[in-house]
Amino acid sequence: MGSVDPVFFFELSGESKDMPKAEAERCIMAECYRYNIIGNGPGYLLASFPESCLNSIADRLALTHSIGRYLGTYDPENTAQLSNAQLPEGTFAIKAKRFEGMMKDTDSQKTIRDIGNILSKKNDVDLRNPDVVVKMQMCDKIHLYVEERVIDPNIMEKRxxxxxxxxxxxxxxxxxxxALINLTGAKKGDTxxxxxxxxxxxxxEAAEMGMKAIASDFDEEMVLGCRENMDFYGLALHDHEVIDIKDIPNRFSEINAVVTDPPYGRSTKTGGEDVTYIHECAMRSIPKVLISGGKAGIILPYEMRRSTMELDSVFKQHVHGTLSRFYHVLKKPNH
Structure with a gap:
């Protein structure tokens, strides 16, 4: 019999409801040759996969706070369930977090003390410099996990x-x-x-994740500026072109994923063309450049009602006031 894959707990961000869970699932699918999505709930996802995949998954994620080895789900009235929990060697500390104010009737400090008393029978406590951080997520239940990877939001802030x-x-x-790239399930090396x-x-972001990035736009200034930004971050463009959206099938082909945020605001440059017309042209052109079964991630200020491709999923993100963004994932049918 082969070894059993460990179970990992993903602490998800609370934005846009289902999008963080979907992003985590698709990164797991893209990076792991073997996996099992075990379950999910408010603010978390549980999945098992080989430990060797952990870093490649974590390096991609945008809407996850941290990932760690799952210790289990516990009832605050019955912490004796913890008696079989195994921590790595070394000292530990427990850090608690309520997801969106859930479990208000549960005393988090008392629960930390109770859990700490059980875990300290095998490991010493060190609140200042612990070797092991045990995270306690309070949401639908109390979940414990050993924190192994923290996703640093400051890295993306620099870009x-x-x-x-x-x-x-x-x-x-x-x-x-x-996140939009990840939702398409694109893999390292994909175009x-x-x-x-x-x-x-x-x-x-595509180039940062090891993908072959291609940029095009009808506005030459934007393409030149895009190249300047790529050079600034030491990244390579696989290809680029100043071209109208209607003409991209004449220039590009065999694309694994099209990922784009088309123009739709009042101040957006469109070359004098109607935004609705531009979107219609995009939906005709995009499937023509994709490989069979290729995906497209497209953001629009409305939910698409019909498309030239299969609708895989759509996620709503409230921006401000009446403005919302809809993250669409579409698939070109297999021939």
Whole structure:
């Protein structure tokens, strides 16, 4: 019999409801040759996979706070269930977090003391410099896990629009650009095209994840600026072109995933063309450049009702006021 894969707990961000869970699942699927999605709940996902996949998954994620070895789910009234929990060698400390204010009637400090008393029978406590951090997530139940990877949000903050030498105020935050790529299930080495590249936010993230990034736009200034930004971060563009969205099938083919945030705001440059018309042209052109079974990740300010591709999933993100973004994942049918 082969060894049993460990179970990992993903502490998800609370934004956009289902999108963090879907992103985590698709990163696991893209990076692991063997996996099992065990379950999920408010603010978390449980999955088993070979430990060798952990770092490659964590390096991609944008909407997860931390990942660690799962210790189990516990009832605060029956912490004796913890008696079989095994921590790695060394000292430990427990850090608790309520997901969106859940389990208000549970005394977190008392629960930490109770759990700490049980775990300290095998490991010593060190609140200042512990060897092991045990995270206690309070949501639908109390979940414990040994924290192994923390996703550093500051890394992506360094690539946000205001930090780039060439920028436009209308630009997707790197966190959401990366999440959109991940939602397509793209793998390292895949070819990713953004046909509305703008200042390059999406292709920057694609290249950072080891994918072959291709940028195009009808506006030459944007393509030149995108190249400047890629050079600034020491990243390579696999290909680029100044080209209208209608014409991309004449220039590109065999693309694994198209990932894009098309123009839709009032101040967006469209070359005088109607935004609705641009979106219609995009939906006709995009499947023509994709491989059979290829995916497209497209953000629009409305939920798409019909498409030239199969709708895989859609995620709503409230921005402000009446503005919401809809993250669509579409699939070109297999021939």
């Amino acid at each position: 946000k629009v205001g930090e780039r030498p060439f920028f436009s105020p209308i630009s997707l935050h790197p966190k959401y650009a990366r 990713i095209l953004d046909p509305f590249c703008g200042t390059g936010g999406i292709v920057i």
